Every structure is written in structure tokens, then in C-alpha cells.
Amino acid sequence: MGATASHLGKDLLSEYQELTFLTKQEILLAHKRFTELLSREDKNLPDPRAPTEAILTLPELKSNPFRERIVRVFSTSESRDGLTFEDFLDLLSAFSDSATLEIKSHYAFRIFDFDDDGTLDENDLEKLVNCLTGETDETRLTPDEMKQLISNILEESDIDKDGTVNLSEFQHVISRSPDFVSSFKIVL
Amino acid sequence: MNSQLQRQGSATAVQGTGYTSDQGSPRLRRVTSSRSDQNGPQFNWRPASAAQEDAGQEAAVPPKDLRALPMPMALKRAISQVQQMQVPVLSSFQSWKRSKAKSLSRARKSIGGFLHYITLWRRSLNKIGGNFGDGVQSYFLFLRFLVVLNFLSSMLIIGFVLIPSIVFRSVASDSVNMTDNGTAECRQYDHKPDPLVRYFSYFLDLLSGTGFMEYTYLFYGYYRNTMVAESDFSYNIPLAYLFTAVFYFAFCLICITARAGTAVRVAVATGGGATGSYSRIVFTGWDFGCLSDRATKLKQKNLHYQLQVDLEEERIKNEAASLTLRRKVLLYSSRILLSLVAFGLIIAAFYGIYQATTFSQRKVKETGVLGLFYEYLPSIVITVGNFVVPVLCDQIALLERYNPSITVIVALLRSVFLRMVSLGVLLFTLWSQITCFEGVSEECALCHYNHKSYPCWETRVGQEMYKLTLFDLLITLAMLVLVEFPRRMVVDNSSNKLIQFVGRQEFLVPVNVLGLVYGQTVVWTGALFCPLLPLINTLKFVIVFYAKKITLFSNCRPAAKTFRSTKSKVFFLLVLLFGWSLALVALIYSIAEIHPSMSCGPFHSLVSMWAIVPDSFYSLSLTTQGFLYFIGSQRFSIPLFLFFSVVMCYFIALASVYGKSVDLLKAQLKLEARDKQFLVKQIEELSRTLGVAK
Numbered sequence: 001m002g003a004t005a006s007h008l009g010k011d012l013l014s015e016y017q018e019l020t021f022l023t024k025q026e027i028l029l030a031h032k033r034f035t036e037l038l039s040r041e042d043k044n045l046p047d048p049r050a051p052t053e054a055i056l057t058l059p060e061l062k063s064n065p066f067r068e069r070i071v072r073v074f075s076t077s078e079s080r081d082g083l084t085f086e087d088f089l090d091l092l093s094a095f096s097d098s099a100t101l102e103i104k105s106h107y108a109f110r111i112f113d114f115d116d117d118g119t120l121d122e123n124d125l126e127k128l129v130n131c132l133t134g135e136t137d138e139t140r141l142t143p144d145e146m147k148q149l150i151s152n153i154l155e156e157s158d159i160d161k162d163g164t165v166n167l168s169e170f171q172h173v174i175s176r177s178p179d180f181v182s183s184f185k186i187v188l
Numbered sequence: 189m190n191s192q193l194q195r196q197g198s199a200t201a202v203q204g205t206g207y208t209s210d211q212g213s214p215r216l217r218r219v220t221s222s223r224s225d226q227n228g229p230q231f232n233w234r235p236a237s238a239a240q241e242d243a244g245q246e247a248a249v250p251p252k253d254l255r256a257l258p259m260p261m262a263l264k265r266a267i268s269q270v271q272q273m274q275v276p277v278l279s280s281f282q283s284w285k286r287s288k289a290k291s292l293s294r295a296r297k298s299i300g301g302f303l304h305y306i307t308l309w310r311r312s313l314n315k316i317g318g319n320f321g322d323g324v325q326s327y328f329l330f331l332r333f334l335v336v337l338n339f340l341s342s343m344l345i346i347g348f349v350l351i352p353s354i355v356f357r358s359v360a361s362d363s364v365n366m367t368d369n370g371t372a373e374c375r376q377y378d379h380k381p382d383p384l385v386r387y388f389s390y391f392l393d394l395l396s397g398t399g400f401m402e403y404t405y406l407f408y409g410y411y412r413n414t415m416v417a418e419s420d421f422s423y424n425i426p427l428a429y430l431f432t433a434v435f436y437f438a439f440c441l442i443c444i445t446a447r448a449g450t451a452v453r454v455a456v457a458t459g460g461g462a463t464g465s466y467s468r469i470v471f472t473g474w475d476f477g478c479l480s481d482r483a484t485k486l487k488q489k490n491l492h493y494q495l496q497v498d499l500e501e502e503r504i505k506n507e508a509a510s511l512t513l514r515r516k517v518l519l520y521s522s523r524i525l526l527s528l529v530a531f532g533l534i535i536a537a538f539y540g541i542y543q544a545t546t547f548s549q550r551k552v553k554e555t556g557v558l559g560l561f562y563e564y565l566p567s568i569v570i571t572v573g574n575f576v577v578p579v580l581c582d583q584i585a586l587l588e589r590y591n592p593s594i595t596v597i598v599a600l601l602r603s604v605f606l607r608m609v610s611l612g613v614l615l616f617t618l619w620s621q622i623t624c625f626e627g628v629s630e631e632c633a634l635c636h637y638n639h640k641s642y643p644c645w646e647t648r649v650g651q652e653m654y655k656l657t658l659f660d661l662l663i664t665l666a667m668l669v670l671v672e673f674p675r676r677m678v679v680d681n682s683s684n685k686l687i688q689f690v691g692r693q694e695f696l697v698p699v700n701v702l703g704l705v706y707g708q709t710v711v712w713t714g715a716l717f718c719p720l721l722p723l724i725n726t727l728k729f730v731i732v733f734y735a736k737k738i739t740l741f742s743n744c745r746p747a748a749k750t751f752r753s754t755k756s757k758v759f760f761l762l763v764l765l766f767g768w769s770l771a772l773v774a775l776i777y778s779i780a781e782i783h784p785s786m787s788c789g790p791f792h793s794l795v796s797m798w799a800i801v802p803d804s805f806y807s808l809s810l811t812t813q814g815f816l817y818f819i820g821s822q823r824f825s826i827p828l829f830l831f832f833s834v835v836m837c838y839f840i841a842l843a844s845v846y847g848k849s850v851d852l853l854k855a856q857l858k859l860e861a862r863d864k865q866f867l868v869k870q871i872e873e874l875s876r877t878l879g880v881a882k
Contacts (some may be wrong), residue, residue: 018255127749133491149466153470159861
């Protein structure tokens with residue numbers, strides 16, 4: 001049932017259309033780009049998995065500071081490494097133009113949740129801010145600024161005051177910023 | 189909310205059955221087991237029998253959108269398979285409904301696929317958004333909207349005015365029903381171009397719409413009052429001309445409101461966003477569309493700057509609250525003084541435009557290059573004013589020491605005012621020349637308009653708008669070639685400190701949007717007199733798109749200040765609406781008030797353009813007349829008015845009820861949060877006392 005490297009069947013294509021937010025053309029383009037990432041011997045496997053390193057070479061992900069998190073979140077393998085074609089479609093669907101705010105915010109939360117524990121705690125927030133401002137010394141915030149910023153964020157978003165931001169609190173913030181849908185977008 | 193809950197419920201129910209029925213698939217089992225430890229959606233793994241009981245009730249719910257479930261593909265596929273197996277449970281009506289929904293969604297998908305092909309500049313827009321952020325992208329989206337709008341409206345005009353005119357021009361003769369109110373003198377109109385012209389004057393004519401251009405389908409004067417009446421078919425060109433113009437305006441209004449509606453809904457529903465600014469920057473600040481390392485670095489720098497400034501500002505704000513009274517007075521008085529100066533500048537610009545227009549209309553008889561210069565004088569003065577005054581206003585705004593967001597808005601409002609009203613001044617000057625200030629002077633007494641200077645005044649107004657449109661385009665291209673490219677070359681090849689400090693230009697979104705709105709307003713104003721202006725404008729905006737794209741990618745550096753696109757979208761459309769209403773005033777005035785020229789055009793035998801409507805009304809059959817009278821009468825309008833009042837009351841009541849319940853829920857949410865905090869505190873205290881007791 002997996003996507004063989006050669007081409008997509010018509011049934012499979014329409015099924016993918018049912019299950020993702022992508023149009024036919026986008027799925028075909030995604031398939032083309034995905035096949036280019038596979039090594040020659042992988043292409044003959046029934047359900048090939050493109051390694052993380054190959055996926056990170058995509059120009060759409062190459063310069064994204066969250067690229068490793070994105071691959072991890074969408075990977076279905078045991079070691080959370082590498083994407084199958086269907087994982088890849090899931091990724092593109094969540095990042096597509098027509099995906100709902102709900103699904104986008106869900107995946108955004110999981111991408112920002114660096115330690116995968118289901119809440120954004122202070123360490124997650126610090127890593128997130130560092131990703132946003134860049135890792136070099138000159139672009140990092142000073143420790144004082146960082147502390148102030150994190151306490152401000154928790155003050156604003158942590159409604160139940162448990163010291164972390166959980167999914168619903170996160171979605172509450174996201175639902176009030178309309179620009180999110182247009183910025184949480186990766187188009188091939 | 190309710191439907192969402194239902195959807196969630198049905199998802200869990202189906203999930204239960206899906207898992208048991210598909211247990212044979214090893215792939216599926218592997219995937220679910222590896223997923224269950226995730227913080228993904230929490231499923232209620234109820235026994236299959238309970239879920240199956242639910243299935244009967246759930247069947248009434250239409251199949252939910254599987255795409256919106258945050259689950260890997262394999263799970264979604266399993267759910268969809270289960271859905272298909274459930275179908276026999278349905279009654280025939282439900283299955284019919286479901287199959288209809290399915291075919292509808294398939295149709296929508298194929299339309300979507302088709303749109304995917306014809307969507308204009310999709311890839312370019314993506315690339316722009318990826319490299320320069322969605323603020324700049326919003327400018328290009330706006331440009332694309334205007335291109336499509338202009339294209340559709342030019343199709344409208346071509347279909348209803350141009351093609352019938354061409355077809356009937358050969359078939360039918362003019363319906364000459366000249367009344368006696370025009371004398372022979374008024375009907376003199378010499379439009380034949382001089383046959384012995386030097387070839388470069390063709391070029392001049394092309395730029396100013398005179399000479400061989402004047403008496404063509406491009407301008408009002410060429411259209412005739414043809415009426416074709418067969419036994420079962422009749423077409424009245426003047427009526428079509430008028431109604432197309434009116435419908436064109438209505439069409440544009442509908443398009444703008446439809447677009448503004450979505451933008452406003454988003455902006456209002458999210459409350460503009462005064463609260464939660466830090467969380468918002470951190471959680472939603474990243475633009476995942478960034479395509480290059482340069483763009484990523486820039487975005488990071490932007491965010492860093494934004495966070496730092498916000499933190500700094502918070503500190504400063506606390507200090508600023510304690511400003512002394514004397515300094516406050518000083519600040520406010522300097523603000524008032526400076527805004528008076530800015531206002532004075534704008535007034536001076538208006539006076540300049542007025543003088544230039546009067547002067548250039550007096551020098552109409554000049555020919556050659558000098559003539560062209562006089563022809564273009566108003567356009568030149570307007571453009572210069574629009575360049576110089578906003579720059580000065582920006583400098584003044586810096587002195588006024590508003591906080592940054594207000595500074596932008598103040599500067600913008602001033603330039604909107606300047607741009608739009610300068611066009612208004614130009615129109616006013618033209619109009620007052622045409623009508624000699626209500627026709628008191630002897631020049632206008634004969635024909636109700638100045639027939640000596642303006643034998644066909646509609647064409648003249650059309651030419652003026654044609655020139656403005658063309659000049660705007662030429663300026664854009666000239667700026668690209670003469671200013672922007674050289675600037676980039678100098679900056680890139682020089683090591684001079686000062687030049688490096690000035691640097692490449694930034695792409696300023698508000699200024700560029702204003703340019704578009706101005707161009708569109710000119711087109712609206714001129715569309716009645718120059719029916720092909722929308723078509724010309726379509727081409728112009730396409731050229732502008734490519735010119736701006738080239739300059740963006742080769743000459744510009746991304747802006748240091750970020751530009752929030754949501755609010756600005758509404759603002760752009762509001763300004764566009766302002767331009768539209770300005771053009772509407774001009775349209776109504778020229779249709780209802782001014783006497784159409786007697787020597788040319790489809791309305792040359794009428795007292796005003798609108799007079800064609802009553803005229804053709806009385807030629808309708810009696811039943812139709814009766815019906816239309818009935819619609820216009822009080823017997824029809826009062827019940828209609830009452831009906832609309834009732835509907836409106838209903839919606840107002842509904843809105844207020846919703847507003848109240850939203851407020852109530854907000855209050856409840858706050859109370860809940862406080863309850864929670866209280867309980868947590870209680871638990872802490874309790875555990876402490878228990879610990880102590882232990």
C-alpha cells in the first residue's frame with residue numbers, strides 16, 4: 001500500500017487527496033521531490049524511508065532552525081529518524097495553505113516541545129527563543145533578558161499557573177494571532 | 189464548538205472499531221504502538237461493542253474531515269476504511285446525501301486543481317514571501333487582486349459596450365433625433381488628425397492620447413448613439429454605455445467589500461491583539477516559509493530586535509509615566525505646531541496642482557515637445573508633490589516623537605490624504621474649466637459648457653486620465669532604470685562609509701500600496717470617458733508587477749522593521765474604498781449634472797447622460813412600466829423597508845446576545861482559573877501541614 005518509487009497509482013492518489021489538504025498537483029510534485037531524495041537501493045524497497053540528512057537538504061527546510069524538530073515530529077519510525085512518503089505528505093499537509101488553524105497549532109506545539117513531554121516548560125521556551133533569535137553570541141538574548149522574557153511569556157499564557165504552557169493554552173494564544181496560518185507554511 | 193465536540197466523539201468511536209477490524213495489518217499495529225506514547229490526541233480506547241452501538245447514532249453525522257485529524261496517514265486511512273464499511277447502515281436518503289456530498293467534494297477538488305493551474309504568479313508570490321516576509325507579499329497579493337479586478341471589469345466593458353459598438357457601427361445608422369436645443373456651433377468638432385505630421389508626433393500622440401488616438405474606440409467621443417431595434421431584439425448603445433459604467437462601479441464595490449469582509453473578520457475575531465504580545469512573538473513569530481539562509485538570518489535578527497525593543501520599551505514606559513508637566517506641555521505644543529506645518533505643506537501642494545492644471549489647460553494649442561510638456565504638467569506636478577511632501581512629512585513625524593507604530597500611521601494618513609485629494613483638485617479644476625463655474629460666463633451660455641476650448645469635453649477628461657495612468661507607469665519604469673539600479677551599483681561597488689550607511693533601498697510597503705490605490709482611482713475616474721482604461725490598467729499593473737519584482741530581488745534589502753500583514757490588509761482596502769468613493773462622486777456629477785457635449789459621443793442629443801434612462805423607460809411596454817412603477821412606489825417600498833428593518837433588528841439582537849455570552853464565558857474562564865489556583869494553594873498548604881504532622 002506504500003508508495004513505490006516509480007509512480008503513484010490513481011487510487012492511491014485520490015486517497016491521498018482525501019486524507020490530506022494537498023491538491024493533486026502538489027501530491028505529484030511532492031512525490032517527485034521525495035523520489036529524488038532516495039538512494040538507488042532504497043528505491044526498490046516497498047515502503048522506502050528517506051533518511052533525515054537527505055530531507056534536511058530540501059531548500060524548503062535547509063535554513064529552517066526547526067528542521068530537525070520537524071522531521072522528528074512527523075517521523076513514524078521507532079527511532080524517530082527519516083520520513084516515508086506518507087510521513088512526508090503529512091508534513092506538507094499540515095504546512096499547506098488550506099490546513100486548519102487547529103491542526104497547524106497542534107503540530108507547532110509538538111515542534112516547539114523539544115523534550116517531547118507534552119508541555120512547554122522553561123527549558124523548552126529557552127530553546128525556542130534561541131532558535132528564533134539565532135544561536136550565535138551576538139544574536140542571543142542576555143540571561144537577564146531571557147529570564148524576563150520567559151517570565152513574561154508564562155505570565156501571559158500560563159492560564160492555570162502551573163509553570164508550563166500546555167497544548168490548550170498554546171492554542172489559545174495561537175487562535176488570537178491570525179498571521180500564524182500564513183506564517184506556518186511550507187510550500188514545495 | 190458543539191460540532192467540533194461531536195466530530196471528536198465520532199472520531200474516537202470510529203477509531204475503536206477501526207483498530208479491532210484492522211488488527212491483521214502488521215504495519216498498522218506497529219505504527220499505533222509507536223505512536224501511543226506521544227502527546228498526540230488522547231484516544232478513548234473503548235471496547236468495540238460500545239463503539240458499534242454508537243455507530244448507529246453517529247451515522248447521521250456526515251463523515252468528518254479526516255484531513256483535520258493530527259494523525260499519521262496510516263491511521264487516517266484506517267478510519268476512512270471503517271467509514272466506508274459503515275455505509276450500509278444508512279437509509280437511502282442519507283446515503284444519497286452522502287454520495288452527493290462526495291461528488292460535490294470531488295467537483296470542488298477538480299475545480300481546485302484547475303485553479304491551481306490558472307492562479308496567477310503563485311510561484312513568484314511564494315518566492316517573494318519566502319525571501320522578504322509576508323508584509324511585502326501582501327503588497328504583491330494586493331497587486332494581483334487589482335490585476336484580476338481590472339481584467340474582469342475590462343471584459344465587462346468589452347462585452348457590453350465595445351463589441352456591440354463595433355458590430356452595430358457597420359449595421360445600423362445613427363438614430364438621429366437631434367433636438368433643437370443645440371445650435372450648429374455647438375456641434376462643431378474637428379477630430380481629423382493633420383495628415384502631414386512628422387513621424388515623431390505619432391509618438392507624442394501615443395503618449396497624450398491626441399491626434400490619431402483621439403477619435404478611436406479608446407475614448408468616449410468615438411461611440412455613437414446607435415440603437416438597433418428588430419422585432420424581438422433591441423440594443424441601445426447609450427443605455428448599455430451608461431449601465432455598464434454604473435455596473436462597473438457596483439462590481440468593484442462588491443469585490444472590495446468581499447475581500448475586506450474576510451480581512452476584517454480575521455482582524456476583529458482575534459481582537460487586534462493588545463494582550464499576549466510576548467507569547468505571540470515567540471509562538472507565532474517564526475515564518476516557516478523562509479527559503480534562504482539570508483532570509484533566515486534576517487528573520488532571526490528581526491525577532492531579536494523586536495524582543496529586545498519590547499523589553500526595553502517596557503522599562504522605559506515605567507520611567508516615562510513620571511514626565512513633568514512642563515515637558516508634557518512642550519511636547520504637545522510642538523506636535524500641534526508640526527502638524528500645522530505638515531498641513532500647510534499639503535495645502536501648498538494643492539495650490540500648485542490647481543495652478544498647473546489651469547496653466548496647462550490654457551496652453552492647449554501648443555504643439556511639439558513643448559506642447560507635450562504642457563500636456564503632462566499636471567501629472568508632473570502631482571507626481572513631484574507626491575514625492576516631496578511625504579518625505580517632508582516623514583521627517584516631521586520623526587520630530588513629533590510619537591511611538592513607532594503611531595508614527596507610521598500618521599505619516600500614512602497624511603500621504604493618503606495628499607494623493608487622493610490632489611486628484612480631487614485636478615478634477616475640480618478641470619470641471620470648473622469645462623462648466624465655466626456654473627456657466628455664468630458667455631462662453632458657456634450657448635451650449636451649457638465651454639464648447640470653444642472643449643468641443644468634446646468627455647474625451648478631454650478621458651485623455652487626462654489616460655495621461656495620468658501612462659505617466660504613473662513611465663515614472664515607475666524610469667525610477668527602476670535611472671534611480672534604483674544605479675543606486676544598487678554604487679552601493680555594491682563603493683567602500684565609502686557614507687554610501688554604505690545609506691545602503692540599498694528598502695521596499696516600503698505602505699508607499700507602494702498607495703501608488704497602486706492612486707492608479708486605480710485614476711482608472712475609476714476615467715473609465716466613463718475612456719472605456720478601455722481598465723484594459724490598459726490591467727496591462728500596466730502586470731508590467732508593474734514584474735518591474736517591482738525585479739527591483740525587489742535585485743535592488744532591495746529586506747526591511748528592518750517588520751510589517752504585520754493582517755491589519756494592513758484592512759487598511760489597504762479602506763484606502764481603496766476611499767479612492768472608489770472619490771471616483772463615484774466624479775461619476776455621479778458627470779452623469780447627472782454636466783451637459784454632455786453636443787458634438788460627439790453616445791449622449792450628444794441629450795440634456796444629461798442620465799436622461800437616457802427615463803427616455804428608454806417610456807419606450808418600454810405598459811405592463812413593464814407598471815411593474816417598475818409599482819417597485820418604485822410606496823406600496824412596495826414601505827413593506828420592503830419594514831421587512832429589512834425587522835431582519836436587521838433580528839441580527840442586532842443576535843449579535844448582542846452573542847456578545848453577552850462571550851463576556852459571560854470570559855468571566856467564567858477567569859473564575860475557573862482563580863478556582864484552580866485556589867485549589868492548588870489549598871493542596872500545597874494541606875500537604876505542608878500533613879508533612880509537618882508527619
